[in-house]
Amino acid sequence: MDRSALQESAPTTQADSAGSLPGLGEKEFQFLARFVYQHSGIVLGPHKRQLVQGRLGKRLRALRLADWRAYCEYLSTQPDDELDALVSAISTNVTAFFREAHHFDFLSGKVLPESPTTSAQQLRIWSAGCSTGEEPYSIAMILAEAMQSLPKGIDAKILATDLSPQALATAEGGLYRIDRLTGISEERRQRWFQRGTGALAGMARVHPRLCKLITFRRLNLLKSWPMRGQFDAIFCRNVVIYFNKETKQDLFQRFAARLPDGGHLFLGHSESMHGLNEDFDLIGRTIYRKKVS
Ligand SMILES: C[S@@+](CC[C@H](N)C(=O)[O-])C[C@H]1O[C@@H](n2cnc3c(N)ncnc32)[C@H](O)[C@@H]1O
Known part of the structure; x- marks a missing residue:
């Protein structure tokens, strides 16, 4: 397609x-x-x-x-x-909460129970190409819910980056029309959103506990990346569809360098690493795990 x-x-x-x-x-x-x-x-x-x-x-x-x-x-x-x-x-900023829901099931069921992989005290997830924020907030819900079963005192954070300042402004605002919440269960809506009233009727605000887990930054994936350190998992979904083969190859190689052995990379439903990179095993629907070197 x-x-x-x-x-x-x-x-x-x-x-x-x-x-x-x-x-x-x-x-x-x-x-x-x-x-x-x-x-x-x-x-x-x-x-x-x-x-x-x-x-x-x-x-x-x-x-x-x-x-x-x-x-x-x-x-x-x-x-x-x-x-x-x-x-x-x-370009398009099309996104949704819990888009490609199987990725979030995998995150809670497989990735988080085995994490952190980068350090005993830190858990880091990168939403690369986060658009208007639905993806990192979905990750944050999973992370916040898993926190009790993670090692005590763990420092868990999500970095969410995008090229578009407009998309990032919406993401940081954390305010969505109620009809944007369709992918979220009623239980999660109750727990993680505050319903607007008065001038904000029809809107829902993301709970501050989720906001605290996320740092939003503008970042062009093609340029240098200022952050240091590695990530336990990287979500880069529905971004590389716009890129040519060379750009994808380069990006996948750079992602591999930012993941420890066993770290996970999630791509979008129509994206693939096939023939472009040897550092990863495909272990689920557009879910890749970095090979042990
Ligand atoms: C279709 S959205 C995907 C949003 C989300 N990851 C998802 O799957 O729902 C693609 C996003 O990639 C961003 N993007 C495109 N080229 C980029 C680049 N070179 N660096 C960083 N972000 C880029 C766009 O600004 C847009 O927000």
Whole structure:
């Protein structure tokens, strides 16, 4: 199944594609595709031209730029200013609580009972590409519930990172519409969410005990990683679908270096390490364990 950056996203609306902007020419599209690839690893194939045009039209209008050439020039002169908006416009942040539920069953049933693997006192989990926070909060629920059976006094923490500052702002806010909680059992909703009232009616706030377990940080997976140390488990799900073979190979190798022998890596349902890396065994549905070296 071809699941690329733009397919999970909303279709281009009439308003996006209408208006007075000229069409996105081949040369400018090539420039944008190269820029996006270099800065985020996301590959935009030639068939994405119409979608890119629809999605980015709004940016051109917001910046009051007359045409695509002007936008490319703007990108060349202000790459850091525009990167976030550009990548947010062309990628998707689609996520959900307990998405791919079998990963969370495996985390509570197999990974945590055998952890920590990195140190006797520390348990570290990384949600790499955490989007708007549903994934790390789901991990935090499992972790908080398992805490009683983990060694006493253990220091357990989740690092949650993403490229998109907008997605991270939502994640850090920890406030979700009630209809976003569909993947969560009633018992967990009662335990881990506070229902909003008044102006916040229809919303639910994540319990502060879960928030305390998570550190949110902006991080581009393609660039250097400032954090030190290893992780007992890494979740990098539905992120590498946008990357080409070389980028995936490089990333999997870097993940392997951040996991101890026996550490776990979780990928998304349509992602695979097959033919790209030899450091891991596939031990479940898109669940990988680092081999003993
Ligand atoms: C579809 S969401 C996946 C969210 C979550 N992991 C899940 O499976 O539900 C993909 C996320 O990857 C992030 N992303 C894409 N390229 C990235 C990069 N180079 N570095 C860090 N995050 C990236 C996007 O910003 C987006 O939030």
